[in-house]
Every structure is written in C-alpha cells, then in structure tokens.
Amino acid sequence: MATILVVSDVEALRREVGAALAGPDLEVVEAASGPEAVALVGEGGVDLVVTDMQVGQMGGIAITHELRNLESYGAIDSVPVLVLVDRRPDVFLARRATADGFVVKPLDPLVLRRAARALLEGEAFEDDAWRPATVRAGSALDE
8 A cells, every 4th residue: 555645734735635546555644734744754654745836834845855855865765756736837846856746736636646646656747737739830820
C-alpha cells in the first residue's frame, strides 16, 4: 500500500484531493503546513507528496526545495512531489524546484489520479490543460 501525503492549509482542498486519491491500495494522510509535511516525510513511509502551491508561510515550492535539500545529503529517502498549480507562472516554478509533476487547478479527479499513479511508478507528469493548441498551415485559423 502506498502512502500519499496531501499538504494544504485549506481543509476543503485536502479533503477533495484525499477523496480523489483514496483507494484500497492508497492511504492518504494530511498536513496543514510545510514544516509539518517535511517532518512527516522525515519520519518515513511517505511514497508521494501532493502539495498545494500556496501553503501558509512555506508553500509547495519551498516544501519541494526543502525535501530535495534533505535528500541531497541522505537525511531522507527520495520522495516524488506533485504540485497543484493555480497560474501559468507556477509551472515554471514547479519545474525549477524539481517537482516531479504538476496538476492545474481546478482539479479534475481523473487527472489527479493519473498524475499520482505516474509519480508512484517513477514517471513524471505534467498536466496539459494549458498546452496551446497546435495550428497548422491551411487551417481555419489562417483565414
């Protein structure tokens, strides 16, 4: 059974993510702050961190940075991080922080589950909700 840590200072968001991810082979635990999340990961047993971009004084990017820092000198095992983003610039920040994936809010439960599964299997995941449409020469947009 995999354990997913959901991090947000908004209880409704933690419940929404937990409801989307919970299942017979997935246990969901919650943290309401960045320091609490880092401490829980440090205790071990967390297989995936799903963090909101904005979490009090230590948001998703700071959480990711802190986890990567602790991993870099062997203080904790490597744990994939999925960031829940609100704005296009957040994608750049999530990538820069070396998050393993991101999902765009408002959340689609199926996309969230697909992202969690990918990260648990060692893959990356980038939500394509903001990917621009491909325009080809001769299409209706050319007229």
